[in-house]
Amino acid sequence: MLNTKLAIVKHLSEGHSIRAMADKFSISKGTVQAAKENRESILNEAERNHSLxxxxxxxxxxxxxxxxxxxxxxxxxxxxxxxxxxxxxxxxxxxxxxxxxxxxxxxxxxxxxxxxxxxxxxxKISRESGNVDLERAEQWKSTLKSLLLGYDLKNVFNMDEMGFFFRALPD
CATH class of the missing domain: 1.10.10.60 (Homeodomain-like)
Incomplete structure (x- = not known):
């Protein structure tokens, strides 16, 4: 409502008539006249609200x-x-x-x-990567390849990606 009153005061100061403002905002001429008479208090209230x-x-x-x-x-x-x-x-x-x-x-x-x-x-924040010894990890990769030689690939699983822990709580 304050925005409407501000718009009315602005348009009235630009020279628009009370009748034109009443038609534009679909309100009574009395409401527009009241806004014209209370111009200072409307501007003060708007300034207080804006500042706050x-x-x-x-x-x-x-x-x-x-x-x-x-x-x-x-x-x-x-x-x-x-x-x-x-x-x-x-x-x-x-x-x-x-x-x-x-x-x-x-x-x-x-x-x-x-x-x-x-x-x-x-x-999840994982702190594992900061604690990994990269040299030992590379050694383990070569050791793992030799361990897996006796197995078919269909029998090799990555437990991190499999659903074998279906009853475990999520982390």
Whole structure:
């Protein structure tokens, strides 16, 4: 409704008639006349609302940026970061920035959208590759080939890709 009143005030200041505004917005002439008489209060209210919403958006953007930097650093160090951890950290950052509770809530919906915006997917962090001795792995490959010589290929399985652990819990 405030946007409509602002548009009416703008058009009236450009010289449009009250009748033309009433027809354009499909409202009564009395409503347009009231907007004309309350021009200053409408402009003041719009400025207050704009300033508050802009300040809230800026602070929320700061929370998002700071949280992303923290997340990237923690993930680079190999720490597993879950959704609840992100929510707690976001609330902590928001309180440090002085964002009021009503202005920011690290809800499930916020978290989902934050992950989408930052292209974050949940996956298992494997630390195995950093601990592998590449020289021994190459030796094992040659040893494995000699061990498999007596078997048909149809009898050789990669247990990582087979369904032999159908009763095991997922990891």
């Amino acid at each position: 919403s802009k300040a809230r958006i800026v602070k929320q953007c700061e929370v998002n940026v700071i949280l992303w930097r923290w997340f990237a650093t923690a993930r680079a160090r190999g720490y597993p970061i879950s959704g609840p951890i992100l929510q707690v950290k976001a609330r902590q950052i928001a309180s440090e920035l002085g964002v009021e509770g009503g202005d920011f809530s690290a809800s499930e919906g916020w978290l989902h959208k934050w992950k989408e915006r930052n292209n974050i997917r949940s996956y």
